[in-house]
Amino acid sequence: MAETQQVDPKAERKVARLAKQIGAFSKAHGGAEGQVAYIGERGARIVLVGEDGGWGDLVAPSYELAEKAVEKAGITVHEDFDGEFAAKVKTGRYEWTRMAGIQVGGPSNT
DSSP: OOOOOOOOHHHHHHHHHHHHHHHHHHHHTTSEEEEEEEOGGGOEEEEEEETTSOEEEEEESSHHHHHHHHHHHTOEEESSSOHHHHHTOOOOHHHHHHHHHHHHSOOOOO
16 A cells, blocks of 8 residues: 655645745845755744845744745755855845844944
């Protein structure tokens, strides 16, 4: 008797929802590339970088679902967030003051 793989409808809906969000980000930013990073029990982070330098991230409940979502969205996925891929990210004053405020007591964003 052949085994059939069970499809979890809730997981499939989550993958579809993430893929839709990735597609919307890609459309808004002239295309996108991504990287999937395991973040422990919380799942996996999908970091997105648009062709225009805009960036964002999404969290999936598991690494497997994150991989399925980026595959379904059809974006290029990188192993690591470094090199030419990381260099595409454009940051502005908000990001720099926010990072400085968190890391070394820089100006607040309020």
